[in-house]
Amino acid sequence: MSIKMPIDCVLALTYNCNARCTMCDIWKIKDSPELTLADLAKLPDSLLDVNLSGGEPFLRKDLPEIVAVVKKACPKARLVISTNGFLTPVIDKAMTQILKIAPDIGVAFSIDGIGEMHNEMRGIPGGFDRVMDSLKLLKGMGVTNLRLAFTITEYNVNHFAKVYNLAQELGVQFTHSFAQSSEFYFGGKKNINNPRKDLLEVAYQQIINSELKSWNVKRWLRAFFADGMFKFITSKNPVFDNAPGRDFFFLDPSGDIYPSVMHNVILGNIHNVNSFKEFWYSDETEQKRKQVDGLKMPVWMICTARTAIKRHPLKVGFWILKNKLFGYKAA
Numbered sequence: 153m154s155i156k157m158p159i160d161c162v163l164a165l166t167y168n169c170n171a172r173c174t175m176c177d178i179w180k181i182k183d184s185p186e187l188t189l190a191d192l193a194k195l196p197d198s199l200l201d202v203n204l205s206g207g208e209p210f211l212r213k214d215l216p217e218i219v220a221v222v223k224k225a226c227p228k229a230r231l232v233i234s235t236n237g238f239l240t241p242v243i244d245k246a247m248t249q250i251l252k253i254a255p256d257i258g259v260a261f262s263i264d265g266i267g268e269m270h271n272e273m274r275g276i277p278g279g280f281d282r283v284m285d286s287l288k289l290l291k292g293m294g295v296t297n298l299r300l301a302f303t304i305t306e307y308n309v310n311h312f313a314k315v316y317n318l319a320q321e322l323g324v325q326f327t328h329s330f331a332q333s334s335e336f337y338f339g340g341k342k343n344i345n346n347p348r349k350d351l352l353e354v355a356y357q358q359i360i361n362s363e364l365k366s367w368n369v370k371r372w373l374r375a376f377f378a379d380g381m382f383k384f385i386t387s388k389n390p391v392f393d394n395a396p397g398r399d400f401f402f403l404d405p406s407g408d409i410y411p412s413v414m415h416n417v418i419l420g421n422i423h424n425v426n427s428f429k430e431f432w433y434s435d436e437t438e439q440k441r442k443q444v445d446g447l448k449m450p451v452w453m454i455c456t457a458r459t460a461i462k463r464h465p466l467k468v469g470f471w472i473l474k475n476k477l478f479g480y481k482a483a
């Protein structure tokens with residue numbers, strides 16, 4: 153596969169976190185290192201999607217400066233902040249400044265269930281109400297690119313469609329992922345996650361058919377991605393090969409550059425990178441990619457799948473047409 157410059161990345165700005173999630177131990181990390189503004193200024197201008205994540209990104213007091221630096225380094229990129237949404241007054245203050253720098257920035261709020269379910273999943277009493285307060289605050293500020301991001305586990309799978317319905321009611325987008333294990337992300341948490349297939353089928357069928365009923369291409373593509381998630385969690389096979397470490401990278405707070413949050417091969421460290429382009433095309437990085445291939449670890453995550461989906465317009469278009477006309481059945 154010929155190498156091009158990456159177009160998608162996730163930045164873990166810090167591993168400091170104020171949540172107490174059941175499926176992630178990042179919050180147990182003390183005194184996390186943090187990506188510096190100088191690190192972020194080295195990001196390549198090829199990036200089209202940049203997710204500002206953590207830990208909890210709003211714990212970074214310099215988040216407005218971070219947004220300014222990333223926007224300057226990656227002028228074509230769509231920026232999204234992924235937050236647990238618990239720090240409403242902090243979000244208020246930071247977003248007032250951020251919106252002056254990046255008025256079209258998106259914000260994704262983690263929501264793993266309605267009410268008490270979310271509070272239990274995130275280990276924060278009253279957490280659901282706090283997230284709703286933050287979301288309403290941003291709506292009031294005129295932020296239009298808002299999302300609810302749901303993490304599926306065995307425990308909350310029966311809230312999957314409920315949170316989708318909540319997103320519809322609130323008029324915001326909906327994304328989802330599965331709780332997974334990673335050797336170096338999620339604080340090394342080992343998640344055994346086998347949600348009941350029958351419950352997944354019912355939820356996916358409702359969500360995907362609802363997305364396909366819309367007249368919005370982005371939502372149709374989300375329906376395709378969601379079908380890919382269903383297939384991946386039930387068969388462990390991705391619908392298309394995707395290319396972590398080629399189209400996509402993950403940057404951790406210490407500056408280590410990984411192919412994804414699942415592939416434990418450090419491609420390099422941003423502190424040592426003078427030119428991202430030279431680093432990306434170097435023989436050393438290519439050798440590391442071969443190591444990644446050797447892991448034979450397929451993934452299907454929005455960050456890595458996005459490009460794979462774009463590479464197969466005919467197959468995706470046919471799937472959309474067929475399922476829009478005849479209805480989608482999860483199987």
Ligand code: SF4
Binds near residue numbers: 169170172175179206
């Ligand atoms: S899932 Fe997110 S909010 Fe929860 S502990 Fe991990 S980083 Fe923090």
